[in-house]
Amino acid sequence: MSEVTPDKTLDARGLKCPMPVVKTSQEVKGLPVGGVLLVLATDPGSMADIQAWAKSTGNELVKMEKVEKEFHFLIRRVK
Amino acid sequence: MSEEPQKSVIMLMSGDFDHAFAAFTLASTGAAMGIETTMFFTFWGIKAIQKGNFTGKGLFGRMVGVMNRGGIDRIGPSKFNFGGIGRWMFKKMMRDQDVTALSELRQQAIDLGVKFLVCTTSMDVMEITLDDLIPGVEPAGAATVLAEAQQAQSQWFI
Numbered sequence: 001m002s003e004v005t006p007d008k009t010l011d012a013r014g015l016k017c018p019m020p021v022v023k024t025s026q027e028v029k030g031l032p033v034g035g036v037l038l039v040l041a042t043d044p045g046s047m048a049d050i051q052a053w054a055k056s057t058g059n060e061l062v063k064m065e066k067v068e069k070e071f072h073f074l075i076r077r078v079k
Numbered sequence: 080m081s082e083e084p085q086k087s088v089i090m091l092m093s094g095d096f097d098h099a100f101a102a103f104t105l106a107s108t109g110a111a112m113g114i115e116t117t118m119f120f121t122f123w124g125i126k127a128i129q130k131g132n133f134t135g136k137g138l139f140g141r142m143v144g145v146m147n148r149g150g151i152d153r154i155g156p157s158k159f160n161f162g163g164i165g166r167w168m169f170k171k172m173m174r175d176q177d178v179t180a181l182s183e184l185r186q187q188a189i190d191l192g193v194k195f196l197v198c199t200t201s202m203d204v205m206e207i208t209l210d211d212l213i214p215g216v217e218p219a220g221a222a223t224v225l226a227e228a229q230q231a232q233s234q235w236f237i
Contacts, residue, residue, distance in 0.1 A: 014177050018104050018179075019187075021112070022111045025111035025112070056085070056113060058113075
């Protein structure tokens with residue numbers, strides 16, 4: 001997989017459930033279809049929650065990784 | 080992804096902080112997930128959408144109004160309230176943990192397009208008028224909730 005560069009970054013570090021998902025959804029809505037959002041989070045629940053959100057909304061979770069104590073998500077707006 | 084619209088109905092009966100917190104968390108998250116979400120507030124749950132002014136006309140209505148005043152910021156937890164100390168304690172603990180405040184969570188739900196319905200019978204019994212509620216709440220009854228619940232994939236009674 002070639003590197004995907006985000007069009008925008010959402011800093012959700014320090015936010016607790018449900019805010020990482022809520023903010024992610026708002027930011028993705030602001031992107032054009034095909035746009036990519038990088039989400040930085042620290043809530044351990046966000047690993048499961050962002051996946052569930054992507055599956056439910058039909059947006060693509062391009063990449064998800066744990067970096068030290070943070071969780072990074074690359075999300076592409078599909079529709 | 081299925082073709083039919085995803086819907087969720089959340090009925091809040093409780094006027095307790097912890098219950099309201101769960102209800103608004105599910106509502107705002109559901110809306111963020113693209114689920115059409117309706118909240119129905121009944122009996123004590125109405126406190127979560129009151130402006131916080133004194134309500135009631137008759138003696139008992141005014142008594143309820145005094146006991147129930149303050150709206151969402153004066154909602155106490157179902158356990159350990161200790162006459163308001165518990166409310167202060169939980170608020171502080173949540174702030175310390177950077178958990179979103181209840182009133183902010185409610186605003187988030189509104190901004191995400193969650194539909195707010197209120198039980199008119201409960202309002203009449205407790206002598207609460209639409210003017211006592213935050214803007215945007217629509218009056219409704221059991222039939223509306225049942226009809227919405229029939230079309231929803233998930234229904235919550237909190």
